[in-house]
Structures are given as structure tokens and as C-alpha cells.
Amino acid sequence: MNPLTYVAIAASSVLSAFAGSQFNEYWEFQKxxxxxxxxxxxxxxxxxxxPYISNDMWMGECRYRKSFEFKPEWQGKRVALQFEGAMGIATVSLNGKELxxxxxxxxxxxxxxxxxLQPGKNLLEVTLDNRENPDYPPGKSYRTLDFAWFSGIYRNVHLVVTDKLHISNAIAANQPAGGGIFVTYPEVSTESATIQIKTHVVNDHAENRTLQVDxxxxxxxxxxxxSRSDALTLAPESDQHVTQQLQLENPLLWSPQAPNLYTLKTQLLAxxxxxVHEETQKIGVRTISYSADGFVLNxxxxxxxxxNRHQEFPYIGYAASDEAQYRDAVKIKEAGFDIVRISHYPQSPAFMRACDELGLMTINCITGWQFFKDGEFAxxxxxxxxxxxxxxRNHPSVVLWEISLNETHVPSEFLAQQHAIVDEEYPGDQSFSGSWKDGxxxxxxxxxxxxxxxxxxxxWENNGKPAFTAEYGDWEYYAQAAANFNQHGSKELKKEESTSRQLRKHxxxxxxxxxxxxxxxxxxxxxxKSIIGDANWLMFDYNRGYANDxxxxxxxxxxxxxxxxxxxYRSQRPAHEASDRFSSGPMVFAATYWQTDSSPHVRVFSNCESVTAYLNGKKVATQTPDDDQFSTHLNHPxxxxxxGQFTPGxxxxxxxxxxxxxxxxxxxxPGEPASLALQVDESGKPLVADGNDFVFVYASVVDAKGTVVPxxxxxIRFDVQGGQVVGPSTVTAEAGTQGVLVRANPHAGSVRVTASAEGIVxxxxxxxTAK
Known part of the structure; x- marks a missing residue:
């Protein structure tokens, strides 16, 4: 074994007890x-x-606290907490002192x-205030904002213990195009790639320290x-960026169809x-460009x-586990999408990692919607x-930075500042800014x-600038006169029938x-060529706060x-694209319940070349895709x-x-309701028995043959052993089906879920569960 390899492996096993361990358990909470x-x-x-329909979101102050022991191995080390997300003003104190x-x-x-820190017990306290505040994003009043922002320490907290000679946190360092570890790719081809790594090292010791970066x-x-850097000596309380390059032959490039990831290991050697410090992260090698001719990947x-995706879940708002974030990304990929606009705020680091792993490109957005205020807000x-x-910046999934306030009219100089931030923070030709307002x-x-x-x-034409349709399919069919402008018979539809805002029960x-x-x-x-990409509005229904739906x-x-x-949308993914991480490949789906009031004209979504229909075992027809005004440019109409007419069967x-x-x-x-059928949605990640992860469990009312009765x-009542239902355990079936969130008790090996309803089995x- 190469001695250098041995050192790296040995160091990983030692440092696992220190850097980046989760700090999620044994908190206390008070509203x-x-x-x-x-x-x-x-x-x-x-x-x-x-509630499931939340039109009066809770706002106010709440408090968290956690008592923990100072460990002997922390002596002489640097100890920090990293919060992934806490809503919205967080005051952090230790042993009564605000930090x-x-x-x-x-x-x-x-x-x-x-x-x-003090010897023995230490008391950490976090006070949160999520009330409306025009001085920071989103800034807008809850009753006029089109999404809810919820509450709590709703993402992970990590305890990070390192040597005082360490790699900084990129956000805490607050240095343009610096801090932490910054990975870029100056040259990329299928034959070779240059990987450039810029590492920010800090010496918090009281004396000089000599180091190398590996x-x-x-x-x-x-x-x-x-690559190992030359030796570098840092004076006390000083810092420096170290830039190195790696050459990779025949790189496996990252793309939505082949989301190849490498592990980059960065070590500080005394x-x-x-x-003395090690960081590992997944990176993807790829090259991108935007022009009026389109988006070019590799x-x-x-x-x-x-x-588009809002990060809201039923009942718990934003407080989802890393596994739940991954399952959402799986659903987006399964739906046939290759890019998600992360509207309208930064979302979970776990969701970003899932996008990297699954091959889901992202448009990464800052917080905002129809609100601007000069001063503190700006x-x-x-x-x-x-x-x-x-x-x-190191996520290969991020292809566009929406560093602009969505649908917000701002001064031109502010718009220019937003664009300039992208160039300053991510210099070179591999970062691109986006805005809803031309500029x-x-x-x-x-x-x-x-x-x-x-x-x-x-x-659309504007000096060669590309346009990406960031939202479509909703508002123009809801409130604009252009709704259904080409659809025969649309004038006979009532407004609630013509809109894209439809629940399953409709x-x-x-x-x-x-x-x-x-x-x-x-x-x-x-x-x-006018539009180089599009994102429908949207993937998941969500609460708006001001509406009773x-x-x-x-x-x-x-x-x-x-x-x-x-x-x-699922039918728009080519049949030859398949993955073992999510359901994909050839598909057929008939959009009908085939009951008395069903149309005899049945629409079938498929990515196949032809489809053959059978009624009660008898062949009806074999057809190729539709050739109509709604299908002229589709991959798979x-x-x-x-x-002819409805015939049961x-x-x-x-x-x-x-x-x-x-x-x-x-x-x-469908026949008469006879029993219930249960389905557990794991979407590539089994339920973790940590008292926090959850899965959706669905109960369907089915007839004697197992067909859902729409x-x-x-x-429907859900009873759980070995865990609990998050939110109400009694729900009403909608189109024959409804679900609950089920969480496992810590260390439970299995969870038993029973569903019952009056008059049926x-x-x-x-x-x-997984550990």
C-alpha cells in the first residue's frame, strides 16, 4: 500500500469522532x-x-436548549457549531453569554x-423569532406572500471539532471567491480534465504553524x-489560500443521464x-455554457x-430529514425532469447532494418574491x-444562479450588483446569473x-441572450385571458374546470x-430556438398562507x-434512459378511471413508438402518437x-x-369498496429509525379485485406500533387514496402500520427500518 494512502485512511478513522458530527439529539424546546x-x-x-391546509401559519418566539459535556479530547481544539437552517432571527448563547x-x-x-466552553456541563441556548420582518428576505407580509416560511431549527446542526490549524467554513470566512474549499474546472474534455482546488487555511494557534495541503x-x-503543496508557515491568527491542480485522465463526466461523482479528499498535514484536519466531498466534472443557441453541457x-419545487411537507413545514429530501429529488427525476428551479429560496444541503447523486440540474435561487426595500433588506x-x-458552488448540479428577487422591480443599480456578485464569487466562464427581469x-x-x-x-431576441421559461402552465390558465387559447371547447368550460389548479378529488x-x-x-x-429550457409551475402543491386551500x-x-x-411529463423522458436509482425506462399510463362518467376517448401517456389497446381481452387498435396542434414539438406526444362508448371491464x-x-x-x-390497500413510499431510502426521519404511507380504498375506487x-384511521403518525392519524380519502407521515421510534427494527375504515376490511x- 502507498504510505500516503495509508495515512489518509488512518486519519479518516481518527477524525470521524471529531469533525462534522451531527448535533441533532437531546434538545429541549419551548414555544x-x-x-x-x-x-x-x-x-x-x-x-x-x-394543519394540512395552513392559512394561519404560527409565528412568534421559541427557544431551544441543549446541555452537553466538555470532552477531554476537545482540549486545545477549535470547537464550532454549524447550523444548516433556523427560521428566521437566531440568537445563540452559551452558558448565558450571547455569542x-x-x-x-x-x-x-x-x-x-x-x-x-467550560469544564463539565455547558448549556447551549437558541432563541428563534420567525415573525414578519421587512428588514430581511422574504420581507413581504405573510398575508401577501405566495408561500409559507414556517418555523424552528428545521435543518441539521453539526458539531465541528478540529485542530486550531484548520480549513475555514466558506460562509463564516466571508471572502469573495474564497473561504473553505472552492473547486473549479479550468479545462474539461472527454480525454482529460484539470481540477483546481483553492483551500483556505487558518492558524488560530498562538505560535507559528507549518503545514502542507494534500x-x-x-x-x-x-x-x-x-497533489501535495509545498510547506507553508502561517503566523498566529493568520490565514492563506492555497491553490492546487489535479490532472484527471479520461474523466467520467457528470450529466443528468450519467451523474458521475468523484470523492475529493482534502487534508491538512502538520x-x-x-x-490535523480533513474534509471530503463529492464533486462532478462537467462543463456548461449558455447562449441564444441553447444550453450546452459537456x-x-x-x-x-x-x-419548480417548494420544500414544504405536510404538517412539519420545512423540518424534513435528509432522507426525505432525497426522496423528493427521486420523485422529481421519476417525473421526467432533468432540472429543478429551487423556488424561491435556498433549500436544504441534503436536497442539493441528492440532486448531484441523481443527475438533477438546479437553478439556485435567493429568497424573494415581489418585495424590495432599500437599506437593511437590500x-x-x-x-x-x-x-x-x-x-x-462545488455542486455539479448547480448550472444557474438566480441571484435576483423573483418578480420584483428593483433599482437598476441593485440588479447590476446582484449580477456582479456571481462574477465576483465564482470567476471564470463556468458560472451564469439569471433574472426574471431583463438586464x-x-x-x-x-x-x-x-x-x-x-x-x-x-x-424573444435580445443581443444573443438566452431565455429560460422559469414558470409556465399555471397563471396563464388561471387568471390570464390567454387561457386555453388553442383548445377546442375551452369556451364551454367553467373557470374552475379550465384552470391548471386541480386537486386529485376534482x-x-x-x-x-x-x-x-x-x-x-x-x-x-x-x-x-427562443426558449432554451422550461420549468413548469410546479412539482408539489403547497400552502400559500393567505388562502383557505x-x-x-x-x-x-x-x-x-x-x-x-x-x-x-414522465412520458417525455426517452425510453432508453434508465437508472437503478429511480423508476425510469419505457412506460405507459392511461389517464382514465374507466367508470360510467369517463370519456370514451382515452388519453395514454407513453414514451413508446406505438401502443396497442385491448378491451376485455379483445384488441381494439394499435396506434402511433397523436399528430395535433398540442404535439408538434413534443418528444413523445x-x-x-x-x-366509441363506455363498456365496463x-x-x-x-x-x-x-x-x-x-x-x-x-x-x-372500479366496483364497490371492499378493503384497504397500503403502500409505503421509500423512494430509494428506507425509513431510518432515528426518531426524526419519516415516510409517506398511503391507504387506498379498493374493490374486491384490488382496483382503487376513485x-x-x-x-381512514392509521394505527402505528414501533413509531408514530406525524400529524393527524385520521384522514379522509381523496380520489380513493390518502396518506400520513409515519416516523419510527429510535432504534426500532420495524414499524407496523394498520389502516381501518368503517364498513370495509x-x-x-x-x-x-434502517439504522
Whole structure:
């Protein structure tokens, strides 16, 4: 074994007890208006469980505290806490002394404890205030803001113990294009790649320290290449950036279809060659560019088909586990999307890592929507832009920085400052800024409703600047006169029938209309070269705070249950693209319940070359994709079958490629409710028995043959052993199905979930947990 390799492996095992361990357990919590008993909680945590429809979000002060022992091995070390996210003004104290006040709920921060720790017990206290405040983003009044911001220490907290000779935290260092570890790629091809690593080292010792920085690149446990810097001597309380380069032959490039990741290991070596600090991170080698001719990834044009995502979950708001964040990213990939606009605020580091792993490009956004105020608000907004880039600059998934306030008219000089931040924080030709307002930014990000129908942005031209449709499919079908401008029969539709804002319970006709709206918009976005990518509004339904309903234009509802439009987008992914991380490949889906009031014209979403339809075992027709005004530019138009009239029984649709059957979907006419069927959504990550992770468990009312009864609205009760339901345990079926959030007790090996409803047979399932 190479001696250098041995040192690296040995150091990892030693340092695992120190740097970056989670600090999520054994907290106590007290809500400001309930200053009585302290509750024992685990992070991430919400200060208030919100109702499923939350139009009166809890706001106020709350307090967290945690008692912990000073460990002997911390003596002479640097000790800090890293908060990933706490809403919205956080005051952090140790042993009664205030150490820091952080303003802003979406970006993490570091608090150094080193000089304030005492032998024996230490008491950490965090006070949070999430009330409306116009002096920092989002700034806007809750009743006029189109999303909720929720409460609590809703992301992880890490205890970081290192030598006083250490690598800084990029946000805490607060240095343009510096701090922490900054990885860039000056030259990339399929033959070779140059990887440049800029490391910020700090000496907090009282005397000089000599060090070297060792960089190594790993794949599947094998060291591929490395570089060790010359010896460097740092004076006390001083810092310096060290820049090194690695050469990688025949790199495996990162892309949505092949999200190849390497492990970069950065070590600080003392003058005796011992490892005093180590950081590891996943990186992806790729090259990007934007122009009026399109988006180019690794030398190839790529239309960015995407969606928008709010990070809200039912009841718990933002307080989701890392595993839950990963499961959301899986759902977005399964829906056929390759890019997600992270609207309208920085989201969880765990979600960013999941996007890297799954091949999901991101448009990374700062916090804002239709609000600007000069002074403190503007200062915090600009700083958040810097902090966002410093936090996420090494993620290969980030292809565009939306360092602008969404749908907000700001002074031109402020817009120029926002654009300049991107160039200053990420110099070179691999960073691009985006803005909803045309100006100095690299990419124009209009929503369809910002243009005039029926053309919208078909004729966009502006000195070679590309345009990406950041939102479409919702507002133009809800409040704009251009709604359904090409759809026959749309004038006969009531407004609530024509809109894209549809819940699953609204029925087959309205869910088909939502899917058609998205198809029409997406098809138009593909015309010509004017639009280089698009993101529908949106992936998941969400609470707006001011309305007594959800914004329901999601292709999945807030409980992560799909609508018909979900399958339209899924059909747009080529059949040959397949992954073992999420459901993909050839697919067929018939958008019908096939019951008495169903249309005999059945729309089938598929990425196959042809589809054959059968009714009660008898072949009806084999068809190629539709050729109509809504399908002129689609990768895979739907198939429409005319059955003449409704005939009860079974529909079967078989998709073919090269004449061979590759996928099928069956739909049976539902009978009377007979029992319940349970489904556990793990989406690539089993339920972790840590008292914090959760999974969605769904109960469907089914007939004797197991077909979901879409008209069923039974009251369903969930009982759990080995865990608990988060939020209400009794829910009402919607389109025959409804779900709950189930959490495992710490260290539980399994969780048993039983669902029951009056008049039908109950059912149970066992969930095996992970540690």
C-alpha cells in the first residue's frame, strides 16, 4: 500500500469522532407563548405542527436548549457549531453569554464555541423569532406572500471539532471567491480534465504553524490522482489560500443521464506529517455554457426540461430529514425532469447532494418574491447571494444562479450588483446569473404570464441572450385571458374546470384538463430556438398562507400523490434512459378511471413508438402518437384511443419499441369498496429509525379485485406500533387514496402500520427500518 494512502485512511478513522458530527439529539424546546414545560425534541424540528391546509401559519418566539459535556479530547481544539437552517432571527448563547445573532432563515451559519466552553456541563441556548420582518428576505407580509416560511431549527446542526490549524467554513470566512474549499474546472474534455482546488487555511494557534495541503481524488475506494503543496508557515491568527491542480485522465463526466461523482479528499498535514484536519466531498466534472443557441453541457446541446419545487411537507413545514429530501429529488427525476428551479429560496444541503447523486440540474435561487426595500433588506439580500454561492458552488448540479428577487422591480443599480456578485464569487466562464427581469444577467428567466399570449416568448431576441421559461402552465390558465387559447371547447368550460389548479378529488375530467394545459404550454415552449429550457409551475402543491386551500397546480399534491399531469411529463423522458436509482425506462399510463362518467376517448401517456389497446381481452387498435396542434414539438406526444362508448371491464395498453412489447398499463372499472390497500413510499431510502426521519404511507380504498375506487371518500384511521403518525392519524380519502407521515421510534427494527375504515376490511403492513 502507498504510505500516503495509508495515512489518509488512518486519519479518516481518527477524525470521524471529531469533525462534522451531527448535533441533532437531546434538545429541549419551548414555544414562546407556552412558557411552561420543556419538551424533548430531535432536530430537524418545527416549532408548530401546521394543519394540512395552513392559512394561519404560527409565528412568534421559541427557544431551544441543549446541555452537553466538555470532552477531554476537545482540549486545545477549535470547537464550532454549524447550523444548516433556523427560521428566521437566531440568537445563540452559551452558558448565558450571547455569542451570535444570525438574520435569515434559509442559509446556514457557524458559531464558534472554542473560547466560551467550560469544564463539565455547558448549556447551549437558541432563541428563534420567525415573525414578519421587512428588514430581511422574504420581507413581504405573510398575508401577501405566495408561500409559507414556517418555523424552528428545521435543518441539521453539526458539531465541528478540529485542530486550531484548520480549513475555514466558506460562509463564516466571508471572502469573495474564497473561504473553505472552492473547486473549479479550468479545462474539461472527454480525454482529460484539470481540477483546481483553492483551500483556505487558518492558524488560530498562538505560535507559528507549518503545514502542507494534500489533495486526492477517489473513485470507488481507489485513489486516482493527488497533489501535495509545498510547506507553508502561517503566523498566529493568520490565514492563506492555497491553490492546487489535479490532472484527471479520461474523466467520467457528470450529466443528468450519467451523474458521475468523484470523492475529493482534502487534508491538512502538520510538519510531522500528521493529519490535523480533513474534509471530503463529492464533486462532478462537467462543463456548461449558455447562449441564444441553447444550453450546452459537456459539448452537447441540451434542452432543460424542468419544474419548480417548494420544500414544504405536510404538517412539519420545512423540518424534513435528509432522507426525505432525497426522496423528493427521486420523485422529481421519476417525473421526467432533468432540472429543478429551487423556488424561491435556498433549500436544504441534503436536497442539493441528492440532486448531484441523481443527475438533477438546479437553478439556485435567493429568497424573494415581489418585495424590495432599500437599506437593511437590500444588504441582507446581497449577502445571501454571496453566501448561497459559497455554500453550493462545488455542486455539479448547480448550472444557474438566480441571484435576483423573483418578480420584483428593483433599482437598476441593485440588479447590476446582484449580477456582479456571481462574477465576483465564482470567476471564470463556468458560472451564469439569471433574472426574471431583463438586464445585466446572463440568462433571462421570464414566466409565461410575463409575456403576452398566444405568442408569449416565441419571438424573444435580445443581443444573443438566452431565455429560460422559469414558470409556465399555471397563471396563464388561471387568471390570464390567454387561457386555453388553442383548445377546442375551452369556451364551454367553467373557470374552475379550465384552470391548471386541480386537486386529485376534482375528478378525471379536470385532471385531464390540467395535463392538457401543461402539454400545450410545454409544446409551445419547444418551438424554435427562443426558449432554451422550461420549468413548469410546479412539482408539489403547497400552502400559500393567505388562502383557505393549496396552490394546486402541482403535478403531485402536498402528500406527494401523482395527478395525471405527472405521467405526461414522465412520458417525455426517452425510453432508453434508465437508472437503478429511480423508476425510469419505457412506460405507459392511461389517464382514465374507466367508470360510467369517463370519456370514451382515452388519453395514454407513453414514451413508446406505438401502443396497442385491448378491451376485455379483445384488441381494439394499435396506434402511433397523436399528430395535433398540442404535439408538434413534443418528444413523445400522447396516444388517444376512441372506444366509441363506455363498456365496463378491463382496459389494457401495451407499449412497443422496435415491434417488441416493453411496457403495459391496466385499468379496471372500479366496483364497490371492499378493503384497504397500503403502500409505503421509500423512494430509494428506507425509513431510518432515528426518531426524526419519516415516510409517506398511503391507504387506498379498493374493490374486491384490488382496483382503487376513485369516488371513495372514507374516513381512514392509521394505527402505528414501533413509531408514530406525524400529524393527524385520521384522514379522509381523496380520489380513493390518502396518506400520513409515519416516523419510527429510535432504534426500532420495524414499524407496523394498520389502516381501518368503517364498513370495509382493514389492512396492515410492516416497514423494515434502517439504522
Amino acid at each position: 414562546g407563548d407556552e412558557a411552561t414545560q420543556w419538551q424533548h425534541v430531535t432536530l430537524p424540528h418545527t416549532a408548530h405542527l401546521e 451570535d445573532k444570525h438574520i435569515g432563515g434559509y442559509i446556514g451559519f457557524e458559531v464558534e464555541l472554542t473560547d466560551h 489533495q486526492s481524488l477517489w473513485l470507488d475506494g481507489q485513489r486516482l490522482t493527488g 510538519d510531522d506529517q500528521s493529519v 459539448g452537447k446541446n441540451f434542452f432543460q426540461r424542468g419544474t 444588504k441582507h439580500s446581497l449577502q445571501e447571494g454571496r453566501d448561497l454561492i459559497r455554500r453550493d 445585466p444577467h446572463d440568462v433571462f428567466l421570464p414566466a409565461r404570464q410575463h409575456g403576452k399570449g398566444p405568442k408569449f416568448w416565441d419571438d 375528478g378525471e375530467k379536470r385532471l385531464l384538463q390540467q395535463a392538457l394545459n401543461y402539454q400545450e404550454s410545454h409544446n409551445q415552449n419547444l418551438r424554435g 393549496h396552490c394546486s397546480s402541482g403535478v403531485m399534491d402536498l402528500m406527494r400523490l401523482p395527478k395525471f399531469a405527472y405521467y405526461f 400522447p396516444f388517444t384511443f376512441d372506444f 378491463e382496459l389494457r395498453f401495451v407499449g412497443h419499441i422496435d415491434g417488441k412489447p416493453v411496457a403495459e398499463h391496466r385499468v379496471n372499472t 369516488t371513495a371518500n372514507h374516513t 382493514e389492512t396492515a403492513t410492516e416497514i423494515q
